Amino acid sequence: MFSNKIKTLPEVTADRIIEYIIENRLEPDDRIPNETELGQILSVGRSTVREAVRLLVSRNVLVIRRGAGTYVAQNTGIPEDPLGLVFSTDRYKLAKDLLEMRIILEPEIASMAANRADERNIAEIWKYCRMTEEYIARDEDHMPPDVEFHKAIAKSTGNNVVEKIIPIIDTSVAVFVNITYGRLKDETITTHRLIAEAIERHDATAAKHAMMMHMLYNKYRIEEIIEKHSSNMTQFNTVI
Amino acid sequence: MFSNKIKTLPEVTADRIIEYIIENRLEPDDRIPNETELGQILSVGRSTVREAVRLLVSRNVLVIRRGAGTYVAQNTGIPEDPLGLVFSTDRYKLAKDLLEMRIILEPEIASMAANRADERNIAEIWKYCRMTEEYIARDEDHMPPDVEFHKAIAKSTGNNVVEKIIPIIDTSVAVFVNITYGRLKDETITTHRLIAEAIERHDATAAKHAMMMHMLYNKYRIEEIIEKHSSNMTQFNTVI
Numbered sequence: 001m002f003s004n005k006i007k008t009l010p011e012v013t014a015d016r017i018i019e020y021i022i023e024n025r026l027e028p029d030d031r032i033p034n035e036t037e038l039g040q041i042l043s044v045g046r047s048t049v050r051e052a053v054r055l056l057v058s059r060n061v062l063v064i065r066r067g068a069g070t071y072v073a074q075n076t077g078i079p080e081d082p083l084g085l086v087f088s089t090d091r092y093k094l095a096k097d098l099l100e101m102r103i104i105l106e107p108e109i110a111s112m113a114a115n116r117a118d119e120r121n122i123a124e125i126w127k128y129c130r131m132t133e134e135y136i137a138r139d140e141d142h143m144p145p146d147v148e149f150h151k152a153i154a155k156s157t158g159n160n161v162v163e164k165i166i167p168i169i170d171t172s173v174a175v176f177v178n179i180t181y182g183r184l185k186d187e188t189i190t191t192h193r194l195i196a197e198a199i200e201r202h203d204a205t206a207a208k209h210a211m212m213m214h215m216l217y218n219k220y221r222i223e224e225i226i227e228k229h230s231s232n233m234t235q236f237n238t239v240i
Numbered sequence: 241m242f243s244n245k246i247k248t249l250p251e252v253t254a255d256r257i258i259e260y261i262i263e264n265r266l267e268p269d270d271r272i273p274n275e276t277e278l279g280q281i282l283s284v285g286r287s288t289v290r291e292a293v294r295l296l297v298s299r300n301v302l303v304i305r306r307g308a309g310t311y312v313a314q315n316t317g318i319p320e321d322p323l324g325l326v327f328s329t330d331r332y333k334l335a336k337d338l339l340e341m342r343i344i345l346e347p348e349i350a351s352m353a354a355n356r357a358d359e360r361n362i363a364e365i366w367k368y369c370r371m372t373e374e375y376i377a378r379d380e381d382h383m384p385p386d387v388e389f390h391k392a393i394a395k396s397t398g399n400n401v402v403e404k405i406i407p408i409i410d411t412s413v414a415v416f417v418n419i420t421y422g423r424l425k426d427e428t429i430t431t432h433r434l435i436a437e438a439i440e441r442h443d444a445t446a447a448k449h450a451m452m453m454h455m456l457y458n459k460y461r462i463e464e465i466i467e468k469h470s471s472n473m474t475q476f477n478t479v480i
Contacts, residue, residue, distance in 0.1 A: 058254075084316050101405065160337050
C-alpha cells in the first residue's frame with residue numbers, strides 16, 4: 001500500500017549525482033564534472049551518466065549550457081510544473097482553488113514578513129513594487145514582476161518551505177490562469193504599496209490586512225468573471 | 241530576466257504526449273499507446289518517443305509496468321520531491337519550517353473540510369484515523385496512515401490545489417524529518433479523534449482548534465528536540 005518502486009540504473013545514478021552535489025556543497029550556477037569524469041567518480045558508463053543527467057535536467061536539478069558544460073540549476077530540484085497543474089482542465093475552478101489557497105497563505109506570510117524582514121528584504125520588496133508599477137504604466141504584462149514582489153515577501157520570512165511554495169502557487173496563477181487577473185491594475189498599485197509600507201514599518205497586523213484586501217479584490221474579480229462566463233455558457237446552450 | 245529556455249525534440253514530444261493525455265481524457269492507470277503507435281500519432285521516431293517517455297516517467301506523468309505497457313501515473317505530474325527538499329542540509333531547520341507552514345495551512349483546511357465534507361469524506365477520515373491507531377498499537381511506523389489521514393481531510397475541501405499541496409508537505413515531514421515526530425503517540429490518537437469528530441458534525445471552529453492543538457503539540461516537541469540537539473552540540477564543542 002505504501003511501497004516504493006524499484007529504480008533503474010540511470011535513476012540510481014541520478015540519485016548519486018544529487019549526493020555528489022550535496023556532499024561537495026555545490027550551489028546554483030556551479031559547474032559539475034563532465035560525463036567522463038562523472039562516469040569515473042561513480043563507476044558507471046558514459047551513456048548511463050548521460051541518461052541520468054537528462055533525468056536531472058527534467059527535474060530542474062541540472063541545466064546544460066551548450067558548449068559550456070553542465071551546471072546546478074536555479075531553484076534546484078523544483079520542476080517547471082511541480083503540482084501537475086497542466087492536467088487541470090477546468091481553468092475557472094483552478095483559478096478559484098489557487099486563490100483560495102493564496103487567501104489562506106499570503107496574509108499570514110505578510111504578517112511573518114513584517115516581523116522578520118531586514119533592510120535588504122525591504123529594499124527588494126520595494127524594487128519589485130516599483131517595477132510592477134512601471135510595467136503597468138507601460139501597459140506591459142505585469143505578472144512577472146508581480147510574482148517577484150510576492151516572492152520577495154515570502155523570502156523575508158526566512159522560512160525555506162514558504163520561500164519554495166509561494167513562487168509555485170503564484171507562478172501557476174500567472175501561467176495557467178493569467179487571463180482572469182489582468183484588470184485590477186489600480187487596485188494592484190494601491191494594495192502593493194500598502195503591503196510594502198506595512199512590512200517596512202514592521203507592522204504585522206497592517207501587513208496581514210493589506211494582503212488580505214489584495215487577495216479579496218482578486219477573489220471578487222474572479223467570481224465576477226466566472227459568473228459572466230457561466231451565464232454566457234447558459235445563453236449559448238439556450239440558443240442552440 | 242523572465243525568459244524561457246528553448247526545448248529539445250524529446251521535451252517537445254513529452255509536451256505533446258501530455259496534450260494527448262488531456263485531449264483523450266486519460267485518467268491515472270489508463271494505458272497509453274506503445275512506442276510505435278505514439279511515433280505514428282506524433283510523427284517522430286521511436287527513439288525520440290522513448291526518451292520523451294523517460295522524461296515523463298521522471299516527472300511522474302507516466303509509469304512503465306514491465307511486460308504490460310506504459311500507463312498514466314497516480315498523482316499525475318507530481319514528482320517524488322517537488323520542492324527539492326533533498327537539497328536542504330539542515331534537517332532541524334527544515335523540520336521547523338515545514339511545521340510553521342503546516343500551522344498556517346492545516347487549521348484553515350480542517351475548518352474548510354468541516355464545512356464541505358460529505359459522507360464518503362467522513363468515512364475516509366475515520367478509516368485512516370483508526371488505521372493510525374492500529375499502527376501505533378502494533379508499534380509500527382504510523383506516519384504512512386497518518387499522512388493519509390491529513391490527505392483525506394485535504395480532499396474533503398474540494399479544492400484541488402489544497403489536495404495537491406498537503407500530501408507534498410506532509411510526506412516531506414515523513415521522508416525528511418521523520419525522527420522528530422515519533423514520540424507523540426498518545427497525543428496523536430487524542431487530537432486525531434477530536435479533529436475527525438469535529439469534521440463529522442460540521443463544526444468548523446472546533447475542527448480548526450483541534451487541528452491547531454495537534455500542530456502546536458508538534459511544534460513544542462520539535463523545539464524541545466532542537467534545544468536538546470543544540471545543547472549537545474555545545475557540550476560536544478566544549479569537550480573538544
